[in-house]
Amino acid sequence: METCEKCEAIVPNQRDAPGHEHLISLGDVRSLEEGRRGVTREAFTCAQCGAEWDYRHDKRDPSSGWSRCDAAPQAAEPAANAA
Numbered sequence: 001m002e003t004c005e006k007c008e009a010i011v012p013n014q015r016d017a018p019g020h021e022h023l024i025s026l027g028d029v030r031s032l033e034e035g036r037r038g039v040t041r042e043a044f045t046c047a048q049c050g051a052e053w054d055y056r057h058d059k060r061d062p063s064s065g066w067s068r069c070d071a072a073p074q075a076a077e078p079a080a081n082a083a
Contacts, residue, residue, distance in 0.1 A: 004049035013063045019055070022047045029054065043069070 006020040026043040034041060037058075044053040051068065058064035 002049065003051050004046060007046050007049055007051045007053075010053070010066050012066045012068065014065045015058070015062050017065050019044065019053070019066065020046075023053065034058075039064070 004022070006022060010019060011017040023044040024047055026045060029041040029043050031039075031041060034056075039056060039058040039061075042055045042057070044055065045051070046053070054067050054069050056064040056067065
């Protein structure tokens with residue numbers, strides 16, 4: 001399924017960037033290391049297109065915020081053969 005226009009408009013890795021009204025919270029994602037630093041992470045899914053998102057709440061990191069967690073992985077480049 002393709003990503004909806006509203007998910008395409010989300011600005012990733014920018015603290016305080018807005019989501020949209022069709023994002024459904026799935027709850028907090030626990031991380032001991034992030035918890036020690038006062039950072040929280042919340043999982044979301046889009047009710048329109050099914051995209052999966054994380055929102056990282058970190059007041060000290062301006063690049064915290066939205067990130068896609070279901071994005072297709074980048075294809076690895078083939079290794080060069082040494083002869």
